Every structure is written in C-alpha cells, then in structure tokens.
Amino acid sequence: MQSFSSDGVQLAFIDLAPTNDVPKGETIVLVHGFGSSHMVNWVNTQWTKTLTHAGYRVVALDNRGHGQSEKLYDPAAYSSQIMAEDVRRLMDHLDIPHAFVMGYSMGARISAHLALAHPDRVRALLLGGLGIHLVEGVGLPLGIADAMEAPSLDVLTDPMQRMFRAFADATKSDLRALAACIRGSRQTLSAQEVGRITLPTLVSVGTKDDVAGSGPELADLIPGAESFAIEGRDHNLAVGDKSHKQAVLDFLTRL
Numbered sequence: 001m002q003s004f005s006s007d008g009v010q011l012a013f014i015d016l017a018p019t020n021d022v023p024k025g026e027t028i029v030l031v032h033g034f035g036s037s038h039m040v041n042w043v044n045t046q047w048t049k050t051l052t053h054a055g056y057r058v059v060a061l062d063n064r065g066h067g068q069s070e071k072l073y074d075p076a077a078y079s080s081q082i083m084a085e086d087v088r089r090l091m092d093h094l095d096i097p098h099a100f101v102m103g104y105s106m107g108a109r110i111s112a113h114l115a116l117a118h119p120d121r122v123r124a125l126l127l128g129g130l131g132i133h134l135v136e137g138v139g140l141p142l143g144i145a146d147a148m149e150a151p152s153l154d155v156l157t158d159p160m161q162r163m164f165r166a167f168a169d170a171t172k173s174d175l176r177a178l179a180a181c182i183r184g185s186r187q188t189l190s191a192q193e194v195g196r197i198t199l200p201t202l203v204s205v206g207t208k209d210d211v212a213g214s215g216p217e218l219a220d221l222i223p224g225a226e227s228f229a230i231e232g233r234d235h236n237l238a239v240g241d242k243s244h245k246q247a248v249l250d251f252l253t254r255l
C-alpha cells in the first residue's frame with residue numbers, strides 16, 4: 001500500500017501495472033462502496049486481476065474513513081463532492097491526466113460527482129450498483145448510521161441494518177467513521193445535472209438489487225449511456241459477478 005495527502009487527509013491506495021504483455025496504455029481508477037475497501041471491493045472480487053490481465057493500469061484507493069485511510073468523525077468531511085476531490089487529487093498525485101473511472105454503490109455516486117465536476121479527467125464512467133437512486137435517493141437509509149452505532153448486531157432486527165452492520169463487523173471497520181460517512185455523503189444529482197454528463201457511461205445493476213434503483217432509468221438520463229442488467233444478483237453479489245466483468249471489458253474495448 002502507498003499513501004498520499006488529500007488536502008491534509010491521509011489516504012491509502014494501490015497502483016498496479018498491467019500484467020498483459022501488450023499494455024493498453026490506459027488507466028482505470030476504482031472507487032469502492034460504503035463500508036468496503038479497495039481490498040474487499042476490488043481485489044478479493046478479482047477485479048484487479050481481471051483488469052490488469054486485460055492490459056490496464058489499475059489504481060484503487062481506500063476512501064476516507066475506510067480501510068487503511070484516515071478516519072474522520074465529522075459528517076461534513078464526507079460529502080460526495082469532497083470524496084470526488086480525493087479521487088481527483090489521487091490522479092494529480094500520480095500524474096494521471098485522465099482515466100476510466102469505475103465506482104460501485106457509494107463509489108459510483110462519488111464517480112458521478114467527479115465526472116460532473118471534472119469531465120476532462122474522466123475518459124469514461126462505469127457506474128455499478130447505483131441506478132436512479134443517484135437522482136431520486138440520497139444514499140443508504142440513515143438507519144444504517146444507527147446500525148453502526150448499535151451496541152452489537154444482536155440488537156438489530158431490520159434486515160438491511162443487520163446486513164450492513166454484519167459486513168462492517170466482518171471487515172473490522174471503524175463504526176463511528178462509517179456512521180459519520182452515511183450522514184455526510186447524501187448528495188444527489190438532479191436529472192439536469194446527470195444530463196450534463198456526456199462521457200461514455202455504463203450503468204450496471206443487479207436484477208435483485210433493492211438498494212440501487214433502476215439502472216435503465218438512470219442510463220436514460222445520461223446522453224448515450226448504456227445499461228447492463230447483472231442477472232440474478234443482489235447489491236452485494238453483483239460486484240464480482242463474471243457477467244459484470246465481461247460487460248465492463250466489452251464496453252471499454254468499444255471506446
């Protein structure tokens with residue numbers, strides 16, 4: 001792991017060279033979801049292996065409050081705009097003028113904000129695990145923050161609260177930092193703002209995902225965007241699905 005300072009916040013990241021004998025000369029930046037990390041979201045699911053074997057340079061960070069990055073406890077430190085600037089500063093740190101940017105769930109929300117604020121830095125946008133809730137929703141329910149602050153998993157009865165708390169416990173996350181993140185990263189984009197994203201865009205959502213909202217509805221708002229249905233997968237299992245990986249590789253090949 002390496003680290004850098006993003007406006008005074010220490011963030012961890014990995015920078016992997018392509019393992020293909022014929023590198024594509026392109027970089028893809030990966031932005032993980034809430035309560036996850038670069039390791040859980042991208043390495044354990046074989047995304048980094050898939051992409052480096054396909055000839056891409058792969059950069060993936062641990063978002064602030066997550067993984068090996070600095071933990072902050074003020075919700076104001078976790079706005080989607082601030083976390084989008086973390087990604088932009090990482091690209092600056094590595095002298096990457098532009099890259100493919102792929103985010104999952106909260107990471108997709110961050111990536112969309114990055115694409116809107118800095119379209120010249122994003123070669124193409126890959127949004128996984130986030131559909132129309134980018135516009136119509138404000139992120140995960142606030143009850144997830146309450147779940148992070150509960151004394152234990154045993155006192156929770158709501159299935160979604162239990163799912164996210166169990167995941168956070170399994171990854172040994174900083175629960176207080178995650179509660180602040182949920183409360184601070186609740187920025188939507190309007191339909192008009194999404195319509196200003198004119199980059200090549202792929203929206204991929206599981207057909208059993210009850211968190212993301214409709215992928216096709218979001219894709220319809222983004223000029224020229226494509227939608228891919230990850231068949232039979234819920235929000236968690238869609239991440240590393242083989243058909244999802246192939247759809248992303250096929251999309252990138254067409255650019």
